[in-house]
Amino acid sequence: MNDRTRNDRTRDQYAFSDPSKLYAEFDPAQQHQSEPGLDAKLTPKPDLGEDTYRGSGRLQGRRALVTGADSGIGAATVIAFAREGADVVMSYLPDEEPDAQSVAAVAQDAGVRVFTIPGDLRDHDYCRELVDRAVDALGGLDLVVNNGGKQVYVENITHLSDEQFDDTFKTNVYAMFWITKAAIPHLPPGSTIINTTSIQAYEPSPILVDYASTKATINTFTKAVAQQLAPKGIRVNAVAPGPVWTVLQVTDGQPPEKLDRFGENTPLGRMGQPAELAPAFVFLASAESSYVVGETLSVTGGKPTP
Template sequence: MRTQFTFTDPVSLYHAEGFEPQPQEGPGLAGQLSPEPDHGEETYRGTGRLEGRRALVTGADSGIGRAAAIAFAREGADVVLSYLPGEQADANEVERLVQEAGRKAVLAPGDVSDEQVARGLVRRTVEELGGIDLIAVVAGKQQHVEDVTQLSSEQFDETMRTNLYALHWIVQEAVPHLPPGSTIIGTSSVQGYQPSPNLVDYATTKAGITTMCKALAQQLAPKGIRVNVVAPGPVWTPLQVSGGQPDDAMPSFGTSTPLGRAGQPAEMAPAYVFLASPESSYVVGEVINVNGGMPVP
């Protein structure tokens, strides 16, 4: 069986064309995507790199967050799974996979754009897992708007609260609980470097996440807490079909990367594991770009 360690051609590893338009109502479900995304369910093999760790993952029901949660569990971590209530079906599947890995899974539905929900995730992790030492903030809001004059203040605010404020609230609540050796991983995007004209608010938050994490990294490093960032390129997740991209963009989604295809969530997970693991002990304030070869600064 192929794993993330199997020698293979990255060009032909996954679906190498665009995707059929398949709009979903937000937030969207991975179980309804075609082709089905690879979150590492059958391919990710753990090696004990996170044994005994206590993790909080936002956006853990599907996409990159789901892949990170599966990988963390298979590396030995217990995981609190944060997701929107409408994503319960996907979250139940992730819970099953974490438990099959022999680790504890805690379901924590709620909207991280609400400050009390975001802060409550940290308290829930401490209560349920006996502490917290690994945070992966993956949940994000992305809705395309072709004309800036039609970008409502309501959407702009919700994007900021989901993508930026939640990161601040979670980190601020967590720092008093984080022992030396803990890790925080933010999720930026190639959009933070090469913004699309129809993703003004989303791209702005992704650039902000990178800057915020670099600042936090300097502040928290003396405490032994490392902060880093993963910046994905185009990845096949429910985010894309539930308003993240226009329907007419789906047939070419991801095909402009040097690899000629969109990424899969499973391809993002190893970057999160590396940054979470003590093997990256001297990596602080760094951005790992997992984008199929798209040039960024």
């Protein structure tokens, strides 16, 4: 690990720095993993905030459910929530157990309770039971992050199978609907729901027809449900990441030959790290954003969104 890497990994989220120069050592080579993939096998390793996120008690006593919590943005969010004082239930695929246990251990070091409930978000019964089990484990629920996602590129729409189209919508959209619907009866006023959308909702790549379509749907779902729940004191918002270095990219989320240029088309000239997304979720979860409802907070490295 060089000095640049040490500086990036030991700074905290409040450090004054040039954002265009951060993570300068990141130079991902062509690599591939089978779905769902593991952070533990990713080269280079993404920054989840293990060494960089410093909490300040903004979510003290909160009870959170996070899907896609084993790696990437979900993992960084779990770590940030824990360091802000929230107890967390983590949802992820059973094959992702090694990553999930690693993240859970980091989060537990913050002195909070962390529960792991693996399963498949495409399964309606699992999504419903996930909420019930989260409520039982945490003694209630007041924070839901619908982050789990599927992204697999297909060059030609005629080669996009019905099965993949269905799997992408079930993972990205149906699970969000099922979990939100099951969670609402348990959420007291002051609760928050945060959905993960994407720059793809605004600038769809031609090879990500199904994925981009789900992310546009998530935006609209968020704004519609936000209006319905705001009078109940429940805020619903979304975060739209730009190109972020996660295991999603090497499990056919992007063509392998494009990985070495991933994120170069942003104004900052680089990909983002999961640790740079977590503060957005903390902001939308905390009382600091009490007047923010139906918003999509873009964290895109400068790529403009409407």
